Amino acid sequence: MTSxxxxxxxxxxxxxxxxxxxxxxxxxxxxxxxxIYLDGNSLGALPASVPAAVADAVARQWGTDxxxxxxxxxxxxxxxxxxxxxxxVLGAAAGQVLxxxxxxxxxxxxxxxxxxxxxxxxxLVVDPGAFPTDLYVSAGVAEQxxxxxxxxxxxxxxxxxxxxxxxxxxxxxxxxSHVDFxxxxxxxxxxxxxxxxxxxxxxxWDLCHSAxxxxxxxxxxxxxxxxxxxxKFLNGGPGAPAFVYVAHRHQxxxxxxxPGWHGHAEPFAMSAQYSPAPGIVxxxxxxxxxxxxxxxxxxxxxFDGVDVRAVRARSLSLTAYxxxxxxxxxxxxxxxxxxxxxxxxxxxxxxxxxxYGIVQALIARGVIGDFRTPDVxxxxxxxxxxxxxxxxxxxxxxxxxxxxxxHLDPAYAERPTVT
Amino acid sequence: MTSxxxxxxxxxxxxxxxxxxxxxxxxxxxxxxxxIYLDGNSLGALPASVPAAVADAVARQWGTDxxxxxxxxxxxxxxxxxxxxxxxVLGAAAGQVLxxxxxxxxxxxxxxxxxxxxxxxxxLVVDPGAFPTDLYVSAGVAEQxxxxxxxxxxxxxxxxxxxxxxxxxxxxxxxxSHVDFxxxxxxxxxxxxxxxxxxxxxxxWDLCHSAxxxxxxxxxxxxxxxxxxxxKFLNGGPGAPAFVYVAHRHQxxxxxxxPGWHGHAEPFAMSAQYSPAPGIVxxxxxxxxxxxxxxxxxxxxxFDGVDVRAVRARSLSLTAYxxxxxxxxxxxxxxxxxxxxxxxxxxxxxxxxxxYGIVQALIARGVIGDFRTPDVxxxxxxxxxxxxxxxxxxxxxxxxxxxxxxHLDPAYAERPTVT
Numbered sequence: 054m055t056s057x058x059x060x061x062x063x064x065x066x067x068x069x070x071x072x073x074x075x076x077x078x079x080x081x082x083x084x085x086x087x088x089i090y091l092d093g094n095s096l097g098a099l100p101a102s103v104p105a106a107v108a109d110a111v112a113r114q115w116g117t118d119x120x121x122x123x124x125x126x127x128x129x130x131x132x133x134x135x136x137x138x139x140x141x142v143l144g145a146a147a148g149q150v151l152x153x154x155x156x157x158x159x160x161x162x163x164x165x166x167x168x169x170x171x172x173x174x175x176x177l178v179v180d181p182g183a184f185p186t187d188l189y190v191s192a193g194v195a196e197q198x199x200x201x202x203x204x205x206x207x208x209x210x211x212x213x214x215x216x217x218x219x220x221x222x223x224x225x226x227x228x229x230s231h232v233d234f235x236x237x238x239x240x241x242x243x244x245x246x247x248x249x250x251x252x253x254x255x256x257x258w259d260l261c262h263s264a265x266x267x268x269x270x271x272x273x274x275x276x277x278x279x280x281x282x283x284x285k286f287l288n289g290g291p292g293a294p295a296f297v298y299v300a301h302r303h304q305x306x307x308x309x310x311x312p313g314w315h316g317h318a319e320p321f322a323m324s325a326q327y328s329p330a331p332g333i334v335x336x337x338x339x340x341x342x343x344x345x346x347x348x349x350x351x352x353x354x355x356f357d358g359v360d361v362r363a364v365r366a367r368s369l370s371l372t373a374y375x376x377x378x379x380x381x382x383x384x385x386x387x388x389x390x391x392x393x394x395x396x397x398x399x400x401x402x403x404x405x406x407x408x409y410g411i412v413q414a415l416i417a418r419g420v421i422g423d424f425r426t427p428d429v430x431x432x433x434x435x436x437x438x439x440x441x442x443x444x445x446x447x448x449x450x451x452x453x454x455x456x457x458x459x460h461l462d463p464a465y466a467e468r469p470t471v472t
Numbered sequence: 473m474t475s476x477x478x479x480x481x482x483x484x485x486x487x488x489x490x491x492x493x494x495x496x497x498x499x500x501x502x503x504x505x506x507x508i509y510l511d512g513n514s515l516g517a518l519p520a521s522v523p524a525a526v527a528d529a530v531a532r533q534w535g536t537d538x539x540x541x542x543x544x545x546x547x548x549x550x551x552x553x554x555x556x557x558x559x560x561v562l563g564a565a566a567g568q569v570l571x572x573x574x575x576x577x578x579x580x581x582x583x584x585x586x587x588x589x590x591x592x593x594x595x596l597v598v599d600p601g602a603f604p605t606d607l608y609v610s611a612g613v614a615e616q617x618x619x620x621x622x623x624x625x626x627x628x629x630x631x632x633x634x635x636x637x638x639x640x641x642x643x644x645x646x647x648x649s650h651v652d653f654x655x656x657x658x659x660x661x662x663x664x665x666x667x668x669x670x671x672x673x674x675x676x677w678d679l680c681h682s683a684x685x686x687x688x689x690x691x692x693x694x695x696x697x698x699x700x701x702x703x704k705f706l707n708g709g710p711g712a713p714a715f716v717y718v719a720h721r722h723q724x725x726x727x728x729x730x731p732g733w734h735g736h737a738e739p740f741a742m743s744a745q746y747s748p749a750p751g752i753v754x755x756x757x758x759x760x761x762x763x764x765x766x767x768x769x770x771x772x773x774x775f776d777g778v779d780v781r782a783v784r785a786r787s788l789s790l791t792a793y794x795x796x797x798x799x800x801x802x803x804x805x806x807x808x809x810x811x812x813x814x815x816x817x818x819x820x821x822x823x824x825x826x827x828y829g830i831v832q833a834l835i836a837r838g839v840i841g842d843f844r845t846p847d848v849x850x851x852x853x854x855x856x857x858x859x860x861x862x863x864x865x866x867x868x869x870x871x872x873x874x875x876x877x878x879h880l881d882p883a884y885a886e887r888p889t890v891t
Contacts, residue, residue: 085536092539099535116518117504120511155758157732189731189746291762312608313576327608339574343710345761426742
């Protein structure tokens with residue numbers, strides 16, 4: 054028997070799905086039956102346009118046209134062409150976004166470039182809650198270029214910058230993630246960027262958890278440098294190439310710490326001297342992994358005719374609804390993700406001491422989220438292919454898992470080292 | 473009417489193809505009809521095992537199994553698993569080869585690691601004829617770590633090392649390519665490595681033009697560090713991930729200049745401090761581009777049950793035959809590639825002032841080679857999928873192109889900036 058409050062939630066889901074029907078893009082994806090996929094913030098689902106595009110890249114372009122494809126199928130220009138396709142999703146004019154290499158490599162690259170752009174800078178500000186890779190890369194580059202790393206949560210940035218200014222320490226760059234990977238907390242990119250500029254520093258943003266889900270407006274916000282991965286809300290496939298953004302105004306002075314022939318002004322002159330290409334092309338590193346890159350390119354079909362603002366509106370409705378449904382069905386639930394729209398990325402993070410077991414028990418019920426140590430049940434909401442009705446089903450599954458103690462199954466007692 | 477010498481060449485091709493029938497692996501590839509493909513040293517042909525493997529990775533692993541594939545399909549371990557599959561091709565025991573990132577990134581990484589392994593070294597020796605990227609990366613790393621770059625062709629290395637020793641300058645590393653990309657000259661990896669070690673330096677090898685074509689015997693030759701690309705004689709597809717080799721004895725001291733969570737000892741602990749994984753895993757950088765990586769993995773099926781020595785024997789027969797056929801059919805041809813087996817990689821390079829036009833005219837006849845500035849017609853010989861009969865056809869095409877002056881077609885007067 055369905056309770057009244059469950060019926061109310063179902064009615065509300067139906068009404069919201071009807072109201073948001075225009076942004077239901079499920080037909081642009083291939084989704085397995087019987088699964089509610091809440092991990093699109095880790096690996097985006099498969100866009101319907103990808104299988105044929107990849108098969109064509111393999112059989113026709115590589116297999117038949119072979120080496121000629123570098124020209125005839127535009128392989129050589131793919132990193133900047135796909136970058137230009139991605140640019141509107143990031144609020145960037147053409148010629149500033151490039152696709153290729155991993156996020157790790159791209160962050161290393163832009164931090165080095167930042168050091169070149171701010172030769173007098175002595176400090177790099179980072180968020181101690183950043184994704185581990187960001188912290189490792191920041192520490193590494195800082196050691197190489199002689200920066201001191203100052204840790205400051207984004208909401209403490211005003212105090213941090215004021216203290217550094219009072220000490221007369223010039224800040225080279227502030228490097229933050231737009232969305233906290235654990236909590237889903239959305240940081241104020243426009244305000245923090247402004248603040249960073251007022252301190253004379255460069256704003257470097259990691260957009261892994263916002264690109265494709267949240268308007269970033271890189272140009273309008275005057276961001277200097279940004280990176281992000283292609284496999285989360287951009288749905289580019291496992292380990293899809295990352296992207297890098299270098300604002301036009303910095304390109305002439307952008308020094309590439311990883312120079313390869315692909316970023317040379319005249320690559321086929323095969324010159325022994327490196328002479329950087331004009332524009333964003335100088336950020337190229339090595340040969341791009343084309344099968345993965347062309348998959349990402351095809352995946353961007355999802356955004357054809359779609360404004361990321363509409364995706365964001367749908368996401369806010371979905372995440373607000375998911376939180377409400379959990380609050381109603383599992384009273385007393387603690388959340389790491391903020392309740393306020395303006396502070397919330399595209400995920401709902403539940404805090405629970407048995408988070409690992411909960412995630413596993415939900416997966417056994419076909420609700421795929423993920424666990425983030427030590428106690429976070431991360432429910433990613435990729436708006437284009439999720440409905441309010443599915444999120445109700447996920448909340449019901451969470452209620453049932455907890456009610457039946459399924460999360461306490463001894464099989465979940467030992468966490469694997471990898472997952 | 474076929475001339476006697478042409479008939480002799482045809483007879484010889486038939487006899488050689490019969491003698492080498494055991495290493496004719498054309499049925500392991502999908503090759504377009506009507507094409508003689510002499511650019512496998514730039515982009516290897518499509519192995520027959522790849523299309524289904526990639527389709528499975530897209531539709532079943534990504535599309536259906538989604539995030540679970542990191543465990544259930546072994547995505548997480550793919551870089552080291554594919555590295556271990558590749559290891560025998562390189563003469564390396566397991567646990568020393570890793571796949572992922574571009575060659576540019578890998579060379580940057582191992583040169584930095586070399587600096588850490590030889591903290592007292594002051595000089596990096598490079599070949600001025602190296603592939604441009606190698607020179608750019610070498611110069612960049614040298615500037616970062618405070619090395620002086622000393623240029624020395626490999627055959628001058630004894631003198632160079634003697635002069636540096638006489639001046640009391642400690643050499644950190646000697647970084648060479650096994651095969652010269654223009655001329656196809658094969659350098660003496662065992663001897664040069666020995667000489668490098670006698671000077672107290674590390675031997676760093678770029679195997680782009682030998683991996684999969686020529687025995688490298690990394691372990692037996694005591695090589696320290698090596699890199700190479702996956703898309704030439706390894707047939708991994710356009711921009712396939714590169715590989716890196718770190719000898720067991722250096723792994724504990726290997727410092728990764730590009731540290732990411734994938735190379736962490738406990739990645740899912742999400743620690744703010746970087747603690748490198750044991751073994752080759754610490755060389756991991758970012759998320760690997762899995763569609764491209766799994767294509768490379770499937771491509772290695774070509775080497776199942778195949779000793780690279782047998783590939784090399786076939787290649788030597790093919791390249792010797794191609795040279796002879798050209799000498800017979802186009803008397804007076806100048807070659808950049810050496811005649812002696814022990815000095816020749818897996819290509820024949822013809823030198824001609826109209827090289828660009830010749831390459832284009834050959835392509836128009838279905839013989840695909842490539843041009844390397846300023847005057848090289850590069851005819852790559854990927855032994856597994858070429859026959860002596862095909863190489864005779866290529867030599868005949870070259871003769872006919874030159875006889876008819878097809879290479880002087882005004883359409884070829886202007887070289888595109890990209891190709």
